[in-house]
Amino acid sequence: xxxxxxxxxxxxxxxxxxxxxxxxxxxxxxxxxxxxxxxxxxxxxxxxxxxxxxxxxxxxxxxxxxxxxxxxxxxxxxxxxxxxxxxxxxxxxxxxxxxxxxxxxxxxxxxxxxxxx
Amino acid sequence: xxxxxxxxxxxxxxxxxxxxxxxxxxxxxxxxxxxxxxxxxxxxxxxxxxxxxxxxxxxxxxxxxxxxxxxxxxxxxxxxxxxxxxxxxxxxxxxxxxxxxxxxxxxxxx
Numbered sequence: 001x002x003x004x005x006x007x008x009x010x011x012x013x014x015x016x017x018x019x020x021x022x023x024x025x026x027x028x029x030x031x032x033x034x035x036x037x038x039x040x041x042x043x044x045x046x047x048x049x050x051x052x053x054x055x056x057x058x059x060x061x062x063x064x065x066x067x068x069x070x071x072x073x074x075x076x077x078x079x080x081x082x083x084x085x086x087x088x089x090x091x092x093x094x095x096x097x098x099x100x101x102x103x104x105x106x107x108x109x110x111x112x113x114x115x116x117x
Numbered sequence: 118x119x120x121x122x123x124x125x126x127x128x129x130x131x132x133x134x135x136x137x138x139x140x141x142x143x144x145x146x147x148x149x150x151x152x153x154x155x156x157x158x159x160x161x162x163x164x165x166x167x168x169x170x171x172x173x174x175x176x177x178x179x180x181x182x183x184x185x186x187x188x189x190x191x192x193x194x195x196x197x198x199x200x201x202x203x204x205x206x207x208x209x210x211x212x213x214x215x216x217x218x219x220x221x222x223x224x225x226x227x
Contacts, residue, residue, distance in 0.1 A: 034214055038158075044203070046214035057212070091158055105165050106150065106215075111158035 003027055004096050006109025013084055014117055021079045021112045023094035029074035030096035034106070035067075038091040047092075050077045074099065084116040119143050119211075123204050123218035131226055136191040138221045140204030143185070150215065151178050151189045152203040160203075163189070194225045 003026040013019050023033055035047045048069050050056045056069035066088075068080040077096075081088055093111040122141045130136055140149070151163040164171050164178040166187060171178050175194075180187040191198055201222050205215040 032213060043219045044205075044215075044217040046216070049213050059214070093158065093160060095160075105162040107162065108152075108160035111160070113158065 004094065004107045004109045006094055006112060008112060009110060010113045010115075012115045012117065015085055016083055019081045019084055019114060021081075021092055021094075021114075023077045023079070023096065023109050025075045025096045025098075025107070028096075028107075029099040030077075031074065031099050032097045033071060033077040034095045034097075035069060035077075035079050036093050036095070038093065044093070047079075081114065084114070086116045089114055089116045119208055119216060121204055121206055121216050121218040123221050125221060126219065127222045127224075129224045129226065130194055132195060134194050134225075136194050136198070136223065136225075138189045138202050138204075138223070140187045140189070140218055141185060142204075142206050145209040146185075146206045147209045147211075148207045149180055149187050150205045150207075151187075152205060154201040154203055154220065156200075163202075191223075196225045196227050199224050 005024045005026050007022050011019055031052050033050045036044045037047050038044045046059050047062045048056045048058045050069045050071040052071045052074050058064045066082055071077040091111055091113050094109040095106040097106055120143045124139045149166045153161045153163055166178055166180040175192045177190040201220040203220045204218040207215055
């Protein structure tokens with residue numbers, strides 16, 4: 001089946017530093033990738049929708065200058081948390097929709113647990 | 118505000134029991150997904166529904182578009198089914214991303 005690789009799985013960083021998270025579709029091309037955030041004991045929340053070759057669409061309340069998304073190819077999207085603060089500590093997870101799919105199954109990365117000290 | 122409600126929030130059952138998890142949503146949708154999230158956080162897509170019923174192994178998912186309700190059933194439950202089950206919808210006429218329920222934490226005891 002389709003595989004989405006997400007790295008790193010866990011990162012601890014100091015406040016003020018930037019963290020880059022990668023999301024790769026390993027065996028399919030994805031025109032659209034989604035980035036989600038999940039705080040403890042809360043539901044997943046969509047942060048942004050990333051389309052290859054164009055600017056990401058951010059959900060209301062998500063700062064585009066803080067959460068930089070780059071979708072430079074059909075197999076790679078990156079999320080950079082700039083100047084991270086403790087309140088950015090969360091579980092971040094991506095999903096990808098295959099090029100050949102319309103509304104069918106999504107494939108998720110394994111997630112990144114970010115802890116900002 | 119468009120919402121997705123799941124019940125129950127927590128469910129503990131004995132191995133072999135028939136499990137039902139429910140999902141209700143507030144307005145029309147173009148698709149509904151059932152997802153499984155394991156303790157490490159990884160998420161697996163179980164089903165995508167727009168109408169009717171789907172079956173995969175011991176899992177069955179149904180949706181009633183008129184009543185805005187979907188159910189996920191697990192037959193002959195097993196401890197390895199223990200996970201968080203999440204209902205997520207794509208709103209009709211809305212953006213591409215999903216709105217998620219809070220999940221149902223299922224524990225199957227041997």
